[in-house]
Amino acid sequence: MTEIGIVGGGVLGLVLGLRLRQQGHEVTILEGEQSVGGLASADSIGDVRWDRFYHVILGRDRQLLSLIEEIGLGDRMRWGATRTGFYVDGTWYSMSSALDFLRFPPLSLLQKFRLGATILGASRVRDWRALEEVTAIEWLTRWSGRATVEAIWLPLLRSKLGPNAEEASAAFIWAIIVRMYGARQPGIQQHEAMGYVAGGYDTILPALRQHAEQAGVHIRTGFRVSEVRQLNDGAVVLGRHGEILDVGRVILTTPCGTASALCPQLSTEEHARLRRVVYQGVVCPSYLLKRPLKGYYVTNITDRGLPFTGVIETTALVNPAELGGRHLVYLPRYLAQDDPVWGMSDADIAEEGFRGLQRMIPDLTDKDRVAHRVARARDVLAVSTRRYSADLMPPMSTSLPGVSIVNSAQIAHGTLNVDETIALATRAASALAPGLHSNTPAVLHA
Ligand SMILES: Cc1cc2nc3c(=O)[nH]c(=O)nc-3n(C[C@H](O)[C@H](O)[C@H](O)COP(=O)(O)OP(=O)(O)OC[C@H]3O[C@@H](n4cnc5c(N)ncnc54)[C@H](O)[C@@H]3O)c2cc1C
Structure with missing residues (x-):
């Protein structure tokens, strides 16, 4: 019997498994796909491979940089x-x-002054909990004024949250400001210092997997979990293809809805709480081009017609x-769960995206496009x-002594990035540790 079974072999499951193994536990990671990595994984585009979704590393991503070492x-x-652009x-x-x-x-000079004051003020806020009491729009309107909210902040919020932008609390925009502000480092021409690992996540993930396996973590890919059950003396994980795995403890790293669906023994209140978490999805066509565009890493768009x-x-x-020698461009489209775009074919999404890009860059021709692909994820953030x-x-502990949940929904004031994911894994490994040595359930909160 393995001591701990982790459901999900994304970055979170991999790092959590590694840290628990380093504490001396027997760990098996169960990943439904044929390879590890989840949202961070790579895929082919034309004759090259690169991340399915765009990923950048910032100088302030200390946990990620130390994992890379x-x-x-x-x-x-x-x-x-x-450089950053605005359209x-x-x-x-x-x-x-x-x-x-x-x-x-x-923006007028006064509007710029107020915008600058908002960014500076937000970057000095330490207690984000108070910011959870107001919506981002209310808070930003108070500091920057309505016109600047319409011109700058709403497009920025929509670029991350789509139609859920109006629902977000001020803690979310605070986290974005702190992350963006931290990217600018003196000495680098005031531009944002950003990084990547040569080869992208297609290099990082195999190295992480190998490192975890060398430490003694067992990783089973192609093992899609269909149910997790509490037994008297532990828990059992059922695989979709009839496999059964006895474990002392199970930790689910999947999104909340999946965690609820996989654990029928959770209480009615636990199911309700997990199901009330609103997830943002994304469809993300990407294009391999023969030519560069404008040279901005990110361009924020205020035009809602695109x-x-x-x-x-x-x-x-x-x-x-x-x-x-080609150029790679992503056109993310953040969506609510009921958006009709989910029903569109990949071909139509890719075509519509490219036509939109041509509206922004009129001399971009069909001949410039070498290849394209479309990535989708329903439960991103x-x-x-x-x-x-x-x-x-959701808290990490559940009413089932052998079952815990550790997922990105526990990053309350995050912006969805790998650094925060690793920080959560590290935090969870030490929070869960006391309960893992006995059959006594630990009382855990994120
Ligand atoms: C569009 C986009 C842009 C991003 N940009 C950046 C960026 O610039 N910088 C950055 O640092 N981060 C970025 N991120 C965020 C980063 O990708 C995530 O923070 C990280 O990959 C989350 O990892 P996770 O393990 O929490 O989740 P996931 O990657 O979702 O992992 C969950 C895993 O569980 C598996 N699973 C689900 N159900 C089951 C089941 N029943 N049985 C077994 N396995 C199951 C899934 O297959 C998956 O592998 C971006 C993400 C997206 C989508």
Whole structure:
């Protein structure tokens, strides 16, 4: 019997498994897909492979950078100074330096002053809990004014949250400001310092897997869990194909809805709480191009008529040589669960996205497109709504002594990134540790 079974071999499950193994536990990770990595995993586009969704590493991602060192990839880190764009009423603007900010025509001098004060003020806030009491829009309107909210903040919020932007609490925008503000480092021309590992997550994930396995973690891919049951002396995990695994404890790292569906023995209240967490989804076409676009790593879009919420030109950071000399662009579209776009075919999403991009860059032709693909994920980010951490955030412990939940919905004031995911895994490994040595259930909260 393995001591701990972890459901889900995304970054969270892998790092949690590694840390628990380093504490001396027997760990088996069960991943439904044929390879580990979940949202961070890579896929083919044309004749190259790169992340299905865009990923960037910031200088402040200390947990991630130290994991990259730990798995032996420190010398494969690449850094660059990137620029940020804004696309407003058919015009591209740079928003990459203080000078760009001062020149930015869509805002008056007073509006710029108030916007700057908002960013500075937010970056100094330490107690994010108070910010959970108000919506981001209310809070930003108070500090920046309605016009700036419409011109800048709402597009930014929509680029992460789609139609859920109006529901988010101020704690969410605070987390984004702190993350963005921290990316600017003196000495790098005021531009944002961003990085990646040569080869992308297609290099990181196999190295992480190998490191975990060398430490003694068992990893089973292609094991889709269909049910988790509490028994008298432990728990049992049932696989979709009839496999059964006896374990002392099970830790689910899947989204809340999946955790609820997999554990029928949870109480009615636990099911209700898990099901009330609102998830944001994303469809994300990406294109391999023969030419670069505008050289902005991220472009925020204020035009609501475009079928995506931002443009990520990955090769504004990543050396195109990594991608056979081509240029890689993602057009993320964040969606609510009931959005009709989920029903569209990949071909239609890719086509609509490319036509939208051509509206922004009129000299982009069909001949410039070498290949495309579409990635989708329904449960990407638990929306940080008002009073989220008190009312909705699921605790790690459940009423079943052998079953715990550790998932990204427990990152109350996060922006969805790997660094936070690793921090959660590390926190959970030490929080869960006392209960793992006995059959006594630990009382755990995220
Ligand atoms: C569009 C997008 C852009 C992003 N950009 C960045 C970025 O720039 N920088 C950054 O640091 N991070 C970024 N991220 C975030 C990063 O990818 C996530 O934080 C991280 O991958 C989350 O890992 P996880 O393990 O929590 O979740 P997941 O990756 O979702 O892992 C859950 C795993 O559980 C498995 N699973 C589910 N159900 C079952 C079952 N029944 N049985 C067995 N296995 C199951 C799934 O297959 C999956 O592998 C981005 C994410 C997206 C979607």
